[in-house]
Amino acid sequence: MSLQVFNSYTRQKELFTPITPGHVGMYVCGPTVSGESHLGHARPYITFDVVFRYLQHLGYKVRYVRNITDAGHFEEEGREAQDKISDKAILEKLEPMELVTKYTNLFRWAMKQFNNQEPSIEPTATGHIVEQIEMIKKIIAEGYAYEKNGSVYFDVKKYAEHYPYGKLSGRVLDDMLETTRDLDGQDEKNNKVDFALWKAAPPKHIMRWQSPWGEGFPGWHIECSAMSSKYLGEQFDIHGGGMDLQFPHHESEIAQSNICHHGKLMARYWIHNNMITINGKKMGKSYNNVIKLTELFDGSHPLLDQAYHPMTIRFAILQTHYRSTFDFSNEALQAAEKGLKRLWEAYEVLQKLEPSNEEAADKALDEKVVKLADEFKLFMDDDLNTAKVLANMFELVPTINSIKDKHIAADALSSKTVAYLKEQMYLFIEVIFGLQPISASANNHILNGVVELLINIRKQAKQNKDYQTSDKIRNELLGLGVQLKDEKDGSVSWTI
Structure with a gap:
């Protein structure tokens, strides 16, 4: 069987066939670094890290582009022209790029805790202003954008006369015209x-x-269109992100790119992970359930009963299909922690198995x-x-443990089967799923705790004017x- 993926654009599973044989171009929308990364960031980046790893395992040379949104990201619905970066910079009394660097470093640090591989290219929006301006100029020249008072807007109604606006998200333009709220x-x-667009x-x-058009800053959607086309071309293989980005972000990206590239759909496969809920509720400030990483x-x-290792989070996310909603709760995370420990213990037992008597092998068990x-x-x-892969692994755990506990003979599996199982478990647990034993990541938590303790002692020393200790x-x-x-x-950050 060859790889099939669910394409959000066509709403069906499709055989994955890259544009260029042996090569895959994948773009995933990165974080807006106006604040610290939270639980909602964990799912897409762990999900697409596994996609990245699996495509490499299949033999593809993958260019994985994941951007950093460090400019603008104002919202069309809610707070017109609100620039998250500028607002937060004023609040924290930092230069915008100082704030961006702080939260970009924190984001990258968190991704390392999850054992995510680094993307091939990590472009920033501020580093590609020229490309965005050129793209906007082209859209204006094609007649699908207009300038008003120094701002430039994409003409959705005119676009919809020639192209299907709303196909990805399933929205109908007439309905959108009726329901869009009046905003300042x-x-x-x-x-x-x-x-x-600007x-x-x-x-x-x-x-x-x-x-x-005068001094200004780019729209959110044009940033990703410009960066993806620069590094992956007019059309590439996979565009990924969370389902919450389908509209308006991805829908608008498609529209912009269609105009610039004369009707060529920017990505052939659109892959979206589902959302995270916390104790059955959507994550949001109004619920006080936005949990920073x-x-x-x-x-x-306050919603957490304990600290959770990054590998526990990674494992919990992989236990649910990426297109299904995952509800985070203390019970779910504690179960995931126990599950990962149980799986890893069996995996370590498996590595030590060395059958010696081929004739003693249980054929039925071998085949199973x-x-x-x-x-x-x-x-x-x-x-x-x-x-489903993890479910199968847990079906194998009792057999491995039974051999360890001598309820099943050590030679119940043939040496060929044991070698094959070792190979497959290593491949999927460590290489493709990127899992590590919780004990390995425990050192990170100990280090974090010790450094934070010393930071607090130093802070107290400074308050007491004990600068020698500080x-x-x-x-x-x-x-x-x-x-x-x-x-x-007044806060203190630290790096190694």
Whole structure:
């Protein structure tokens, strides 16, 4: 069986056939680094890390592009022209790029805790302003955008006369025209559904660039269209992200790229992971259930009963099919922690098995084990079903444990089957799923706790004007390779 994936654009499973044989181009929308990464960021980046790993295992040379949104990201629905980066920079009394660097570093650190591989290219929106302006100029020249008071808007209604706007998300334009809310600053648009390609910067706006339409900053959607086409071409294989990005972000990306590339759909396969809920509720500030990844790792959020290792989170996410909703709860995470420990213990037992008597092998058991291991690839080829692969692994655990406990003879499996099972378990557990034993990541949590403790002691020393102790902690940590940085907002960040 060859790999099949569910294409959100066609709403059906399709055989995966890359545009260029042996090569795959994949773009995944990255984080907006206006704040610390939270639980909602864990699912897409773990999901697409596994996609990246599996495609490489299948022999493809993969260019994985995941951007950093470090400019703009104002919202068309809700707070017109709200620039998250600028707003947060003012709040934290930091330069915008200082704030961006702080949260980009935190995001990358969290991805390493999850054992995610680094993308092939990680472009930033601010590094591609020229490409975005050129793309906007082309859309205007094609007659699908217009300028008003220094801002440029995409003409959705005109676009819909020639192309299907709403096909990805399943939305109907007439319905959108009727239901779109009246928002401040929308009067200059031709239609409520038109979205901004470029926004004129208000006088106090910090992040601004020169353009043919005056000083301003780019729209959210144009950033990804410009970066994906620069590094992957006019059409590439996979565009990924969370389901919440289907509209308006991905729908608008498609529209922009269609115009710039003369009707060529920017990505052949659109893959979207489903959302995370917390104790049955959508994650949101109004519910006070937005859990930052650092809070998840140290257990400091009031909704958490304990700290959870990054591998527990990774394992929990992979136990649910990526297109299904996953409900995070203390019970679910604690079950995942026990499950990963149980699986890893059996995996370590398996590595030590060395059957010596081929004639003693139980043929029926042998065949059952081989069948369960054979299905690992079948399940992954069927729309990347990590949950079914793990279910099969747990079916193998009792057999392995029974051999360990001598309830089944050590030679019940043939040496050929044991070698095959070792190979497949290693391949899927470590190489494709990127799992590690919880004990291996425990050292990270101990280090985090020790450094934070020393930071708090140093902070108290400074308050007591005991600068000798404060400097000693900073200098001795530096000597050990841990660099402290005092932020303008009074917090302390650290890097190794």
